[in-house]
Amino acid sequence: MFHTFQKYLSGRATLTSKELELVLSLSTEKKIAKRAFILREGEICCTQTFITNGLLRLFRTDDKGNEYTLRFAAENRWISDRESYVTGKPSNFNIEAIEDSGILVWKKEAFDFLLKELPVFKALMKSLSTKSQIANENRIYASISNSAEEKYLQFIEKQPGIFNRVPLHMVASYLGVTRETLSRIRKQLAHK
């Protein structure tokens, strides 16, 4: 698992081996079984998580029990509830493993320390944050401008490595339609 992260980092930031070691030394390695949670609604999200293998999702449940998936994250991605992490308030979200997964976890204090000590690391995080912001803006645009079918096609196109690893009802909950509707959309698409 360290290896994956090491490869990830070395491709994006120039760190000395000592610095890399520092980053790794502050992390905790964990294995997460399918269906296990690493964050539950009501808890405070005080960690940053890097996924070395597997697949997780960030989702929320409303009063009626409906689930809404905010995003999926597979190997070589980071995941956390940014709002709770930044504000220190209880999270409204859950993070759940969709597959058996391996993760590296940093506590907030450790992560802040790294950001302070390693400008290159900080720059990487900033660039990721900017990218995710742009992606979010594009998703908002998609959500107001596209039909459900278009959203589905776009999802497949933009996250080709994800859609076939995820149960359909979770994709539906990501797109904001019911599973039945998505099932019908797929059927139609198959006829073309």
Next chain:
Amino acid sequence: MFHTFQKYLSGRATLTSKELELVLSLSTEKKIAKRAFILREGEICCTQTFITNGLLRLFRTDDKGNEYTLRFAAENRWISDRESYVTGKPSNFNIEAIEDSGILVWKKEAFDFLLKELPVFKALMKSLSTKSQIANENRIYASISNSAEEKYLQFIEKQPGIFNRVPLHMVASYLGVTRETLSRIRKQLAHK
């Protein structure tokens, strides 16, 4: 116009009067007539804009001529197309004044200079960026979990100073429904 910005800044960042002067000295003051554009699709967004008075919106037009409003921004807010600003690529968006407005504009180089020279200014910008990111994530959640009516009510609640200054069809284009639908939703709500 300088005054508004000065007040804005002093409420959020502790700058010496010299530093404040530096910030102001690098800005350009502009008046924008209603319906005028400060960014057009295809242009590169190479400025940061602070709104001292009035109201602008960031929107996009699709192939069929439909408009989609990504966001509104009134006095004491910043506006730009982040994607184009960051990447240096032509923008997909337009920024248009909804009311006669006053703005302060910084070119990217000048703005970067300020970020480099004034840590407090940089911290402010970072905090704004974090807030907007959280707001975007909440908007994504709203877009997949709420009905059109709920989205409208939430919009009114979250942006009370905006909705009554904006034509209804623009609100519709922000919520992702047609103007006719929004008009009907309002009618229903009025009956309650």
Next chain:
DNA sequence: CGATTCTTTGAAAACAGTCAATCTGTGTGG
């Protein structure tokens, strides 16, 4: 006033949600 922009309304069609039932595949315990 006349032109333009903005909002509302009606009717029909397209689309999506709900509920209930069924079908499929997977994995677990006996």
Next chain:
DNA sequence: CCACACAGATTGACTGTTTTCAAAGAATCG
């Protein structure tokens, strides 16, 4: 190794919501 349970996917019938198109009614501004 089979049977059963369970999670997931699909289908049908029905209901409700939203879009589309066309027209007409306010409001605003020069």
